[in-house]
Amino acid sequence: MSEHLDDRLSALLDGRLDAADEAAARAHVAECPACAAELHAVAATRSWLRALPAVDPPTGFYEHMLGRGRHRMPVGLGVLAAGAAAAIALASMSAPARRVKPTINPLVEDHVVSASLVDDPVAQLSPIVVPTTVFVSTSTTVPPP
Amino acid sequence: MADGRVPTWEEVAREHGRFLYTVAFRLTGNEDDAQDLVQEVLLRVRRGLVTYQPGSMEGWLSRITTNAFLDEVRRRRRRPVVALPADPDQVVPPSPSADVALAASALPENVQAALADLPDEYRAAVVLCDVVGLSYEEIATALSVPTGTVRSRIHRGRALLRKVLSP
Numbered sequence: 001m002s003e004h005l006d007d008r009l010s011a012l013l014d015g016r017l018d019a020a021d022e023a024a025a026r027a028h029v030a031e032c033p034a035c036a037a038e039l040h041a042v043a044a045t046r047s048w049l050r051a052l053p054a055v056d057p058p059t060g061f062y063e064h065m066l067g068r069g070r071h072r073m074p075v076g077l078g079v080l081a082a083g084a085a086a087a088i089a090l091a092s093m094s095a096p097a098r099r100v101k102p103t104i105n106p107l108v109e110d111h112v113v114s115a116s117l118v119d120d121p122v123a124q125l126s127p128i129v130v131p132t133t134v135f136v137s138t139s140t141t142v143p144p145p
Numbered sequence: 146m147a148d149g150r151v152p153t154w155e156e157v158a159r160e161h162g163r164f165l166y167t168v169a170f171r172l173t174g175n176e177d178d179a180q181d182l183v184q185e186v187l188l189r190v191r192r193g194l195v196t197y198q199p200g201s202m203e204g205w206l207s208r209i210t211t212n213a214f215l216d217e218v219r220r221r222r223r224r225p226v227v228a229l230p231a232d233p234d235q236v237v238p239p240s241p242s243a244d245v246a247l248a249a250s251a252l253p254e255n256v257q258a259a260l261a262d263l264p265d266e267y268r269a270a271v272v273l274c275d276v277v278g279l280s281y282e283e284i285a286t287a288l289s290v291p292t293g294t295v296r297s298r299i300h301r302g303r304a305l306l307r308k309v310l311s312p
């Protein structure tokens with residue numbers, strides 16, 4: 001018997017083998033219990049992975065970012081400028097509830113949440129949590145406050 | 146994009162936000178890192194740091210996201226914290242008892258947990274193949290490796306997952 005199929009098993013599942021290789025692989029699987037078992041196992045894993053659902057970002061995640069980005073996009077949470085303002089920004093970005101909108105009428109806020117990401121209204125409603133000067137671009141790594 | 150124009154980061158957020166977040170979450174394995182990664186991707190798009198290649202929008206975004214993810218992985222690795230074991234089999238955590246594993250093996254949260262334990266390069270290949278649905282060629286481009294390496298990483302990633310999920 002030829003050597004075991006190894007990653008040709010995944011290629012077989014993904015339809016990546018040409019006709020001759022596929023026929024050879026199927027013939028091998030028919031005779032080799034080890035490869036048959038591995039094919040079965042990998043096929044199961046593959047189907048589980050493909051069944052993974054889409055993941056929604058936290059409510060308001062993009063709205064918040066778009067509203068703030070209209071002024072200046074932060075460099076990235078890991079490289080924010082130091083200081084108390086950065087700490088506030090970090091806290092506001094990592095807290096489970098992303099939106100900090102104390103001054104906005106709840107009805108308006110609900111509308112924002114239910115509406116799709118429309119450009120201008122969201123921009124108008126999104127609060128500036130931190131002074132925009134915090135988001136001056138920098139590539140320096142900052143120690144935790 | 147149908148018109149071949151580089152999309153703005155706002156268009157990406159508006160029209161592909163859920164897709165982008167899903168890829169980021171499957172790659173990073175947790176919400177905080179997924180959000181950082183999404184933000185980094187939008188930043189790269191906004192700054193024009195990514196070249197647009199005609200093709201599927203999802204393929205393009207997946208490539209940017211994976212590159213940003215692996216950049217971060219490499220950056221963290223440069224710090225002397227935890228080195229990637231030479232033998233990927235070593236990183237497979239102890240298996241739960243067989244009956245528990247068999248009963249719950251296909252639950253998305255269990256699949257996600259097992260995915261998060263894969264070596265990063267394997268996880269990237271598996272996510273691009275089975276979560277995003279890219280072709281081997283697209284994955285090879287995204288990861289800058291030959292298609293043979295893609296095939297190997299996908300297979301080893303799947304096989305490792307299976308070991309964890311149902312021994």
Ligand SMILES: [Zn+2]
Pocket residue numbers: 003004005028032034035036
């Ligand atoms: Zn065999």
